[in-house]
Amino acid sequence: MSDVKIKDQKKERNSSFSTILSDAAAHSSFWPAVALVILLVACGIKSPGFLSVSVMDGHLFGQLIDIARNGVTPLLLAMGMALVIATGGIDLSVGAVMAISLAVSLTYIDGAADGGSMGTVIIAVVLGLFVALIIGTFNGFLVAVLKIQPFIATMILMVAGRGIAMLLTKGQITTVTSPPFKAIGAGFLFGIPMPIIIAIVLFVIMTLLVRRTAFGMMLESIGINREASRLAGVKSVSTTWIVYAVCGLMAGIAGIVYGAPTMAADANNIGLMKEMDAIMVVVLGGTKLSGGRFSLGGTVVGALILSTLERAVIIFGFPSQTTPLFKAVVLIVVCIAASPLFRERQRIRRARRESGRVAAA
Amino acid sequence: MAEQKVSHQPTSIDFIVPAKEKRRRFRVDRRFLPVIATLLTLLIMLVVGELRYGLGAGRSSFISMKVFSNLLVDNSYLLVLAVGMTFVILTGGIDLSVGAVVALVGLVMAQMFNAGASLPMAMLVAIAIGVACGLLIGTLIQVFEIQPFIASLAVMFLARGLANVVSDQSLPINNESFAALASWSITFGEGKGSWRINASMIIAFAVLAIGFYLLHYTRFGRTVYGLGAGDNAQAVKFMGLNAGRTTILVYVISGTCAGIAGILFALYTKSGFNLTGIGMELDAIASVVIGGTLLSGGYGFVLGSAAGVLVYGLIQVIIAREGLDSWWTKVFIGIVLLAFVILQRLISVRRK
Numbered sequence: 001m002s003d004v005k006i007k008d009q010k011k012e013r014n015s016s017f018s019t020i021l022s023d024a025a026a027h028s029s030f031w032p033a034v035a036l037v038i039l040l041v042a043c044g045i046k047s048p049g050f051l052s053v054s055v056m057d058g059h060l061f062g063q064l065i066d067i068a069r070n071g072v073t074p075l076l077l078a079m080g081m082a083l084v085i086a087t088g089g090i091d092l093s094v095g096a097v098m099a100i101s102l103a104v105s106l107t108y109i110d111g112a113a114d115g116g117s118m119g120t121v122i123i124a125v126v127l128g129l130f131v132a133l134i135i136g137t138f139n140g141f142l143v144a145v146l147k148i149q150p151f152i153a154t155m156i157l158m159v160a161g162r163g164i165a166m167l168l169t170k171g172q173i174t175t176v177t178s179p180p181f182k183a184i185g186a187g188f189l190f191g192i193p194m195p196i197i198i199a200i201v202l203f204v205i206m207t208l209l210v211r212r213t214a215f216g217m218m219l220e221s222i223g224i225n226r227e228a229s230r231l232a233g234v235k236s237v238s239t240t241w242i243v244y245a246v247c248g249l250m251a252g253i254a255g256i257v258y259g260a261p262t263m264a265a266d267a268n269n270i271g272l273m274k275e276m277d278a279i280m281v282v283v284l285g286g287t288k289l290s291g292g293r294f295s296l297g298g299t300v301v302g303a304l305i306l307s308t309l310e311r312a313v314i315i316f317g318f319p320s321q322t323t324p325l326f327k328a329v330v331l332i333v334v335c336i337a338a339s340p341l342f343r344e345r346q347r348i349r350r351a352r353r354e355s356g357r358v359a360a361a
Numbered sequence: 362m363a364e365q366k367v368s369h370q371p372t373s374i375d376f377i378v379p380a381k382e383k384r385r386r387f388r389v390d391r392r393f394l395p396v397i398a399t400l401l402t403l404l405i406m407l408v409v410g411e412l413r414y415g416l417g418a419g420r421s422s423f424i425s426m427k428v429f430s431n432l433l434v435d436n437s438y439l440l441v442l443a444v445g446m447t448f449v450i451l452t453g454g455i456d457l458s459v460g461a462v463v464a465l466v467g468l469v470m471a472q473m474f475n476a477g478a479s480l481p482m483a484m485l486v487a488i489a490i491g492v493a494c495g496l497l498i499g500t501l502i503q504v505f506e507i508q509p510f511i512a513s514l515a516v517m518f519l520a521r522g523l524a525n526v527v528s529d530q531s532l533p534i535n536n537e538s539f540a541a542l543a544s545w546s547i548t549f550g551e552g553k554g555s556w557r558i559n560a561s562m563i564i565a566f567a568v569l570a571i572g573f574y575l576l577h578y579t580r581f582g583r584t585v586y587g588l589g590a591g592d593n594a595q596a597v598k599f600m601g602l603n604a605g606r607t608t609i610l611v612y613v614i615s616g617t618c619a620g621i622a623g624i625l626f627a628l629y630t631k632s633g634f635n636l637t638g639i640g641m642e643l644d645a646i647a648s649v650v651i652g653g654t655l656l657s658g659g660y661g662f663v664l665g666s667a668a669g670v671l672v673y674g675l676i677q678v679i680i681a682r683e684g685l686d687s688w689w690t691k692v693f694i695g696i697v698l699l700a701f702v703i704l705q706r707l708i709s710v711r712r713k
Contacts, residue, residue: 090510148702149656151455151510156702159643160695166688267688273639276457276514289508321529321635325522331515332501339505 029286029298031337035330036301039308047315059188065196067307072195073258075303077278078285079206080250082299083243085282086216088223088291089143089150091247094278096161097135098255098271101128103168105256106265109176121180129252135161136248140241154244158275165267174265185260195257202253207296216294219243223291280327281306284334305330394708395653396665398701402651403668406675414682421553428678429671430556436674437561438463438625442645443652443666444572445618448611450649451576452588453658454502454509456612459619460641461520462494466623467633468524470539471532480538487627488620494520495616499609513612517642524635531634534627543628561625568621572663575614585611589658647694648673651701655709672697 043063044051053062077094084091105128112120135157142153187194210216221229222236230236251271259270283289284305285298309330313323336342407424415423433440442459449456466487473483494516501512534540546559576582584607587597594604627633646656652669654661676697680690 142702146703146706148706152650152656152698152702155643155646156695156698159647159698160692163688163691163695166686167692171686171688276517279510280514280518283511289511319525319529321525322522324518325526328515328517328519328522331511331518335501335507335511335515336505339507341505 029295029301031334032284032286032298032301032305035284035334036305036308039305039312043308043312043315050315055191059191060193063311065193067304067311068196069193070310071303071307072199073254073274074277074281074306075199075300076202076250076254076257077274078281078299078303079202079296080247081275081278082282082285082287082294082296083206083210083219084150084247085279085287085289086219086223086291086294087240087243088226089240089244090154090279090289091139091244091251092151092154092275093135093139093157093161094247094251094254095271095274096158096165097132097248097251098258098274099165099265099267100135100161100168101132101252101255102259102270103165103174103265103267104128104131105181106174106176106259106263107168109178109181110174115176115178116180118180121178124181125184125256128256129249132252132255133245133249136245136251137241139248140244143244144237144240162267165265165270169265169267173267176263178263181260182263183260185257198253198257202250203296203300210296215239220292220294223294277306280331284331286338391708392660395655395660395701395705396662396668398704399651399653399665399668399672402697402701403672403675406672406679410675410679410682425554426549426556427554430558430562432671432674432678433562433565434557434559435629435677436670437565438622438629439641439644439648439673440565440667440670441568441618441622441625442641443648443670444568444663445615445622446642446645446649447572447652447654447661447663447666448576448585449509449615450646450654450656451585451658451661452608452611453591454608454611455513455646455656456495456498456615456619457510457513457642458494458498458516458520459615459622459645460638460643461517461524462491462616462619463623463626463638463641464633464635465520465524465527466490466620467627467630467637468527468532468635469633470624470627471534471633472527474534474536474539475532480536480542483536483539484624487624488617491616491618491620491623492613493616494619495613496609498616499612502612503605503608521635527635528633529635531632533632539628540631543631561628564621564625568618569663569667572614576663581607581610586659589660591657591659644673647698650705651697653701653705655705 040051047063050063053060053064055061077098081091081094105124108124108127109115109120112124114120139154139157142148142156143150146153184194184198189197210219218229218234218239221232221234222239226236254274255271259265279289281302282294282299283302285295285300285302287294287298306327309326310320310323313326314320318326407428410423410428411417413423414420442463446456446459469490470483470487473486478486497519498509498512498516501507501515502509507515542560546557548555548557550556576585580602584597584602584604587600587602588594588604588607588611590596594608597604597607626637630637648669649661649666650656650669651672652661652665652667654665673694676693677690680687680693
């Protein structure tokens, strides 16, 4: 037993650069990371000042900071989505939830006597997030308790949610003036844009939640085989329920962070088709839509790919409305690179090369 | 030969011992329950309409050929989309690309007419675009084993991006034969009660009839139902049916329907616009689900989807007649969806 181990270690030590590369290639986040690096380098070559980050008025400035800031909304949505997808589900309602939570917060601030005070803003945000949590809980109830297919269960609120947000704002675009609320989306802390701080904090919390406790493993076991995980003692109903509630809450946070800089609740357009972006980000991050293994780190890479891609389109001088075209190309390329057929081909090619090497020796 | 036999769908009831069968024969086949619920909803909505805006309000009858004719004129494109979507959903898949394909087709047709293309030429290209999109989705799913959701999402982005490249403005369609086709109709009756049949309705009904025939009277249709069994096409393969080809074909059918729907939508709006069809795929999916098709695949009827489209259209008519703001439509559609999904769930629980 130990002999084998030593041999293995020797093998590893002797391993050439190419085998390290091929080991890395097998990792789920490898292709996404390559895509991100290629995009960044391409942008850096095209626009020389792209990679530089400067400090202005004590704040960080630069294209990279912009990209990170733009990646926050899809990332917040995608982190919740990744958990849902790990259980083999999907949440289509997140875009509508963004609109609802923002509408609730802004409607409260609009009606409050002192919209600019810290207390009002805190209550408004808590209210917005509470409603988002309720919606997530409703989705979770449909999926976990009533056992309705996640796609259709969450599609109900995807369709109706935007109508509900319109009811809240009475069909108007509610706009308020509230510096503390604006600071959530446009402020800085230690020179770093507030949304990035929020994203980092939530990422750390989520990572601790799923990787330092058994929660993440439970999610994956539900996604791989719900029945087997139930027999193994995983409370699949309550776990699934919690996951949808968390996803709703994250969507609520995303809505407030996204809408805060403009302080306008445009119920028709806020978060429109953002659920598709979020799902795309999760898949770009190397998580399979069929459930099971998921990667929060990969999801961050996915979100950065999306926001870098959006910026790259502008840097390379294409009209910004052609962005979906490039999204499609990246999505198809990354999915094909991760597909079983492609991996099998790679494996065969590698094996052939190795056997050729042996024959030569 | 085999195609004749399979037209009768074997159900679990067929395999129950004869003694039990006798007792059950008088009961409605559970497969039909969701569709019956759809028809019942349709009926209730028509009755409500009759009471509030028709004879009940002292006016001419609400339930008339005119209402149905208007519903079909307004929703013929949705009917065609729903037929295609039914095939995909029956196999347990999904096609999110159809709305974007409708937008792309409209714009391409408008550009082609501007360049002096003839009507048949433009229509052929429109359908070819749909077929190509469907083929791409099917290939991604079948060959590269990418999930239907992601594969069709990628093609949705592709079609939407291409539509934006063609034009980011609304393009009016200026073509004489196209305008003639758009305004052509046969009018029945006279005065207020008159109703009409137009080209879109005829095309939509033709698509519906072809869909019905394919699904219920061919080997291909049987395979579609078989793919929805949720066993990774094991049963279908054991029966010697071609699972791979059928998977690709259902997406080609859905794409073709999206192409045709694009033509119908262009006939309806007489223009092409790159922002049309956002969320149209959800309208189609919702109609199919309201029409009694299970999203997990295997259960459902193309005629049910047609009834689902009528329910969908009728919700819009009633909201408009009530003078409510348009966003109520979405809320109501959500409520109807919720009711149907819970109903389907109850039925499938009882089936077990």
